[in-house]
Amino acid sequence: xxxxxxxxxxxxxxxxxxxxxxxxxxxxxxxxxxxxxxxxxxxxxxxxxxxxxxxxxxxxxxxxxxxxxxxxxxxxxxxxxxxxxxxxxxxxxxxxxxxxxxxxxxxxxxxxxxxxxxxxxxxxxxxxxxxxxxxxxxxxxxxxxxxxxxxxxxxxxxxxxxxxxxxxxxxxxxxxxxxxxxxxxxxxxxxxxxxxxxxxxxxxxxxxxxxxxxxxxxxxxxxxxxxxxxxxxxxxxxxxxxxxxxxxxxxxxxxxxxxxxxxxxxxxxxxxxxxxxxxxxxxxxxxxxxxxxxxxxxxxxxxxxxxxxxxxxxxxxxxxxxxxxxxxxxxxxxxxxxxxxxxxxxxxxxxxxxxxxxxxxxxxxxxxxxxxxxxxxxxxxxxxxxxxxxxxxxxxxxxxxxxxxxxxxxxxxxxxxxxxxxxxxxx
Amino acid sequence: xxxxxxxxxxxxxxxxxxxxxxxxxxxxxxxxxxxxxxxxxxxxxxxxxxxxxxxxxxxxxxxxxxxxxxxxxxxxxxxxxxxxxxxxxxxxxxxxxxxxxxxxxxxxxxxxxxxxxxxxxxxxxxxxxxxxxxxxxxxxxxxxxxxxxxxxxxxxxxxxxxxxxxxxxxxxxxxxxxxxxxxxxxxxxxxxxxxxxxxxxxxxxxxxxxxxxxxxxxxxxxxxxxxxxxxxxxxxxxxxxxxxxxxxxxxxxxxxxxxxxxxxxxxxxxxxxxxxxxxxxxxxxxxxxxxxxxxxxxxxxxxxxxxxxxxxxxxxxxxxxxxxxxxxxxxxxxxxxxxxxxxxxxxxxxxxxxxxxxxxxxxxxxxxxxxxxxxxxxxxxxxxxxxxxxxxxxxxxxxxxxxxxxxxxxxxxxxxxxxxxxxxxxx
Numbered sequence: 001x002x003x004x005x006x007x008x009x010x011x012x013x014x015x016x017x018x019x020x021x022x023x024x025x026x027x028x029x030x031x032x033x034x035x036x037x038x039x040x041x042x043x044x045x046x047x048x049x050x051x052x053x054x055x056x057x058x059x060x061x062x063x064x065x066x067x068x069x070x071x072x073x074x075x076x077x078x079x080x081x082x083x084x085x086x087x088x089x090x091x092x093x094x095x096x097x098x099x100x101x102x103x104x105x106x107x108x109x110x111x112x113x114x115x116x117x118x119x120x121x122x123x124x125x126x127x128x129x130x131x132x133x134x135x136x137x138x139x140x141x142x143x144x145x146x147x148x149x150x151x152x153x154x155x156x157x158x159x160x161x162x163x164x165x166x167x168x169x170x171x172x173x174x175x176x177x178x179x180x181x182x183x184x185x186x187x188x189x190x191x192x193x194x195x196x197x198x199x200x201x202x203x204x205x206x207x208x209x210x211x212x213x214x215x216x217x218x219x220x221x222x223x224x225x226x227x228x229x230x231x232x233x234x235x236x237x238x239x240x241x242x243x244x245x246x247x248x249x250x251x252x253x254x255x256x257x258x259x260x261x262x263x264x265x266x267x268x269x270x271x272x273x274x275x276x277x278x279x280x281x282x283x284x285x286x287x288x289x290x291x292x293x294x295x296x297x298x299x300x301x302x303x304x305x306x307x308x309x310x311x312x313x314x315x316x317x318x319x320x321x322x323x324x325x326x327x328x329x330x331x332x333x334x335x336x337x338x339x340x341x342x343x344x345x346x347x348x349x350x351x352x353x354x355x356x357x358x359x360x361x362x363x364x365x366x367x368x369x370x371x372x373x374x375x376x377x378x379x380x381x382x383x384x385x386x387x388x389x390x391x392x393x394x395x396x397x398x399x400x401x402x403x404x405x406x407x408x409x410x411x412x413x414x415x416x417x418x419x420x421x422x423x424x425x426x427x
Numbered sequence: 428x429x430x431x432x433x434x435x436x437x438x439x440x441x442x443x444x445x446x447x448x449x450x451x452x453x454x455x456x457x458x459x460x461x462x463x464x465x466x467x468x469x470x471x472x473x474x475x476x477x478x479x480x481x482x483x484x485x486x487x488x489x490x491x492x493x494x495x496x497x498x499x500x501x502x503x504x505x506x507x508x509x510x511x512x513x514x515x516x517x518x519x520x521x522x523x524x525x526x527x528x529x530x531x532x533x534x535x536x537x538x539x540x541x542x543x544x545x546x547x548x549x550x551x552x553x554x555x556x557x558x559x560x561x562x563x564x565x566x567x568x569x570x571x572x573x574x575x576x577x578x579x580x581x582x583x584x585x586x587x588x589x590x591x592x593x594x595x596x597x598x599x600x601x602x603x604x605x606x607x608x609x610x611x612x613x614x615x616x617x618x619x620x621x622x623x624x625x626x627x628x629x630x631x632x633x634x635x636x637x638x639x640x641x642x643x644x645x646x647x648x649x650x651x652x653x654x655x656x657x658x659x660x661x662x663x664x665x666x667x668x669x670x671x672x673x674x675x676x677x678x679x680x681x682x683x684x685x686x687x688x689x690x691x692x693x694x695x696x697x698x699x700x701x702x703x704x705x706x707x708x709x710x711x712x713x714x715x716x717x718x719x720x721x722x723x724x725x726x727x728x729x730x731x732x733x734x735x736x737x738x739x740x741x742x743x744x745x746x747x748x749x750x751x752x753x754x755x756x757x758x759x760x761x762x763x764x765x766x767x768x769x770x771x772x773x774x775x776x777x778x779x780x781x782x783x784x785x786x787x788x789x790x791x792x793x794x795x796x797x798x799x800x801x802x803x804x805x806x807x808x809x810x811x812x813x814x815x816x817x818x819x820x821x822x823x824x825x826x827x828x829x830x831x832x833x834x835x836x837x838x839x840x841x842x843x844x845x846x847x848x849x850x851x852x853x854x
Contacts, residue, residue, distance in 0.1 A: 105787035225800035360532035373652035
């Protein structure tokens with residue numbers, strides 16, 4: 001691990017730098033596959049599924065039989081755990097519903113804002129070694145609460161053309177309307193253009209590797225919105241004497257096991273605690289099944305000592321971590337002062353994995369410094385705000401003159417005229 | 428004008444198609460300017476300002492003297508009109524503030540969501556013939572209410588290196604912290620990378636021509652968020668016997684004067700009203716100062732007759748207009764049923780220009796069908812939602828087991844271990 005003691009402010013940027021990825025070569029691949037899927041629809045989708053996933057698909061959708069089979073294959077223990085996570089996620093996201101905002105800005109001028117669901121959304125769930133059914137919960141639950149009509153989930157099939165039963169089961173629990181057995185760039189292309197059978201959607205959500213990330217970015221050029229740009233997962237912990245070093249070490253390791261490019265940072269105002277946590281990490285890491293992955297991430301991780309909590313907070317806001325654990329004897333200081341973070345975990349008994357699975361908060365969060373401008377996925381991610389206005393005869397008489405003056409000053413006669421005609425009719 | 432009578436549903440897509448723009452050649456220019464500004468900072472900015480705006484700038488910022496001068500140059504009548512618009516916009520956007528959303532999802536598991544301002548934002552205001560100070564109000568007012576610390580406005584200078592006084596005055600009224608005399612691609616590049624004197628921002632807002640639009644899209648590749656993709660402005664009016672044809676014509680013309688690529692559509696269940704409005708348009712257009720621009724847009728505009736309001740609503744939701752005026756004898760039907768629109772104007776006395784300037788709603792709205800997934804600019808556009816969680820010893824005992832089961836099923840041992848350690852410590 002790399003330890004920095006009192007790094008000067010002008011070195012923070014370099015110290016906190018995330019690994020950059022070169023994307024030029026990927027872009028060409030992504031563009032080619034998009035063009036192909038746009039032209040050839042399902043044939044293109046199937047071709048790339050054969051190339052990248054090594055399976056010839058006859059049928060692109062999970063069938064009714066596969067849904068029934070999945071239900072049988074998932075253990076009752078897992079079903080119960082999913083039910084508890086689902087209930088908490090539902091409660092937290094349902095609480096985010098906002099009422100219509102309505103005011104009369106001037107007598108006779110009623111303005112209001114209402115949120116309406118995005119009608120068609122696509123949820124991307126990565127394949128690979130771990131079946132990320134927790135991401136299904138995190139995306140499908142708010143989509144369902146928002147009232148999205150069409151919720152299309154895409155996920156890569158395995159070599160036998162099957163989707164992991166836990167993913168199918170979770171999708172069924174949360175109102176997903178279609179499960180497409182397609183992953184990677186071709187899945188994003190399918191959702192972007194639509195095919196003979198895959199619906200075109202208006203917004204695409206979900207994590208993915210570099211290829212999926214670039215594909216989502218390309219999708220925005222074709223008029224499809226995306227949840228956010230993605231990057232490797234990150235955790236920053238601020239800890240002092242109040243923190244349990246063993247717990248902190250376990251949290252840093254839970255981040256490190258995600259991948260060798262995971263970002264793991266510990267900031268402390270206590271040199272003793274830094275050392276204690278480091279020692280604990282090297283003890284705990286030995287027992288992990290993903291030890292090799294975790295070791296690489298830990299080698300690149302950073303232990304940073306700073307003199308005061310004010311400096312610590314400045315540095316943390318400069319970094320803007322995706323996950324931020326606060327375990328100090330003045331947690332309120334950090335909670336009140338944090339400007340840039342995705343999700344914040346407070347106190348010794350709040351591990352990051354609680355938010356990853358079951359506390360109720362969403363785990364789809366901005367990385368790579370995007371916390372400075374982006375929210376994590378929440379109920380509003382599946383809604384858009386529409387504004388309404390209704391002006392009475394009295395109302396247009398109250399604000400008409402101002403509109404005329406403003407429109408004229410901007411040189412827009414017809415804008416002015418639309419008001420003048422109405423005002424004249426009321427004389 | 429082009430009249431369609433009862434277009435069949437399978438022809439709607441073609442009928443409602445927006446003009447597509449080719450962007451490949453622009454992209455090269457934008458990329459070259461971005462690279463230059465990234466490398467050369469203010470020197471690059473000044474070079475392109477010289478090339479595109481025809482002025483050699485010594486100083487990139489509007490000075491204290493220019494601010495004082497602007498205040499003198501703006502008429503009292505315009506100041507009063509700006510004050511009224513500002514008050515309404517402030518009221519409507521302040522009403523959009525949301526409280527902290529806090530719930531205990533399980534006993535001992537507190538979750539909450541709080542919104543915090545985006546610290547640094549850039550507002551782009553186009554130059555050209557009309558000084559769009561109204562866009563200054565629409566962007567700076569919510570930024571100020573949100574609590575953004577740095578609000579940087581950029582706008583192109585005229586040939587004498589000056590910024591329109593109404594823009595400077597409006598910016599001063601709304602808490603803009605810096606006004607940069609730079610427009611076009613180089614302005615967006617400056618906000619994206621920062622220069623010796625221009626601050627790097629986290630999110631860029633505002634309208635602009637094709638170059639600015641592509642530049643904003645490129646900015647997202649460098650980690651800067653943008654408000655939304657932009658396209659030519661649009662208005663769709665639905666009108667029947669209840670509508671005043673003269674008013675409707677004036678609204679369609681106020682849209683048409685924006686530019687020859689403006690989208691103007693009238694949908695009606697009354698053939699008589701369609702004809703009446705068309706006749707009125709040809710009468711009113713003659714008196715407009717921007718007659719030539721408006722005529723081109725009107726030539727391409729569409730009058731669509733459909734048999735029922737249900738069909739009309741379907742068609743309107745398929746199109747997803749930026750501005751949507753409803754003037755019928757069943758306005759509630761449309762207001763309740765609209766799924767995709769930016770801003771909705773209801774009744775005979777609610778011209779679009781009211782929302783453009785002074786009713787209080789925002790005029791920065793999604794075009795080009797983006798209403799299907801994007802909100803217009805609103806208070807939330809300047810905030811991001813952060814989630815927080817605080818779990819007690821009791822809380823982790825309540826949900827710990829579920830997290831262990833879920834983490835194990837996803838093959839993430841270290842995630843499980845972070846919970847197991849805590850549960851064991853409580854045994």
